Amino acid sequence: MNIPYTVEERPDTGLANGKLGIWLFLASEVMLFGALFSTYIILRTGAEEWPHGELNVWLGAVNTVILISSSVTMVLAWASLKTHDFGKHRLYLLVTWLLAAIFLVNKYFEYSDHFGRGEGPWHSTFLAIYFTLTGLHGIHILGGMVVMGYFLGPGAKLWKTNPDQFTNRIEYTGLYWHFVDLVWIFLFPVLYLL
Amino acid sequence: MHSAPNIKKYLMIGAALLVFTVITVAANQLHFAVPLAITVALVIAITKGSMVASVFMHLSDERKWIYGSLLLTVVFFIVLMSVPMFTVMDTIGTPIHHAATAEHTGR
Numbered sequence: 151m152n153i154p155y156t157v158e159e160r161p162d163t164g165l166a167n168g169k170l171g172i173w174l175f176l177a178s179e180v181m182l183f184g185a186l187f188s189t190y191i192i193l194r195t196g197a198e199e200w201p202h203g204e205l206n207v208w209l210g211a212v213n214t215v216i217l218i219s220s221s222v223t224m225v226l227a228w229a230s231l232k233t234h235d236f237g238k239h240r241l242y243l244l245v246t247w248l249l250a251a252i253f254l255v256n257k258y259f260e261y262s263d264h265f266g267r268g269e270g271p272w273h274s275t276f277l278a279i280y281f282t283l284t285g286l287h288g289i290h291i292l293g294g295m296v297v298m299g300y301f302l303g304p305g306a307k308l309w310k311t312n313p314d315q316f317t318n319r320i321e322y323t324g325l326y327w328h329f330v331d332l333v334w335i336f337l338f339p340v341l342y343l344l
Numbered sequence: 345m346h347s348a349p350n351i352k353k354y355l356m357i358g359a360a361l362l363v364f365t366v367i368t369v370a371a372n373q374l375h376f377a378v379p380l381a382i383t384v385a386l387v388i389a390i391t392k393g394s395m396v397a398s399v400f401m402h403l404s405d406e407r408k409w410i411y412g413s414l415l416l417t418v419v420f421f422i423v424l425m426s427v428p429m430f431t432v433m434d435t436i437g438t439p440i441h442h443a444a445t446a447e448h449t450g451r
Binding site for chain 2: 180
């Protein structure tokens with residue numbers, strides 16, 4: 151049985167189903183992270199004092215550069231498929247995956263440093279919201295890596311049988327990845343700088 | 345509904361995002377007063393976020409169904425961000441006439 155509107159656009163929405171689906175998912179993600187940002191504001195405005203300079207700004211800045219670079223390589227991976235250059239697509243997608251892995255390795259070092267000093271989420275309100283926000287974001291990075299890994303591996307076979315559907319799937323993966331980047335763009339100043 | 349990929353544009357936006365990141369960190373080194381520091385950091389973050397959404401996520405050239413669903417999201421997001429303000433303004437349970445009541449009952 152063929153699933154309709156995976157490539158062609160629905161007449162009523164003018165969109166392939168997957169496109170509307172990923173945007174609705176991202177809308178729910180906005181609310182999820184929005185609730186946590188709102189919690190951060192409540193905790194911070196209600197606190198008598200708020201720690202400053204507890205996090206390594208340079209490591210956070212390096213991770214920002216890594217995620218922005220991965221967003222560029224992700225959009226280039228999709229653009230390569232649009233120009234039917236599958237080899238370039240795989241290269242860009244692999245670089246994106248590697249950048250995501252480097253981001254998580256940096257995060258591991260940051261977390262290790264905190265736990266090594268006995269500063270887990272229980273230590274302070276700031277660290278509780280820090281670990282909650284960055285932990286949830288890290289899980290999203292991991293999720294993106296699983297999806298990219300699938301398209302670098304068994305999922306790549308679809309390019310031979312249905313290149314348009316494969317291109318759409320990479321576009322949806324990219325939309326998710328850019329959203330993860332977008333969340334970090336706000337997390338970095340809020341947690342590391344302010 | 346977006347036009348053909350524009351590689352040069354993607355690279356330029358990527359470079360601009362990196363420059364804005366450097367500006368964010370540099371501004372932090374200047375140790376502004378807290379209200380100004382928050383304003384500067386958030387203005388830069390919103391600018392960067394808009395660039396990612398409009399160019400990388402192609403929101404500058406999308407169908408109305410996408411805009412419609414995002415408009416609804418923005419409305420609820422604003423409500424969510426207003427929750428801290430509601431909690432400050434909330435006076436339910438606060439004994440406003442506590443003093444008057446105490447005087448009336450003689451306590």
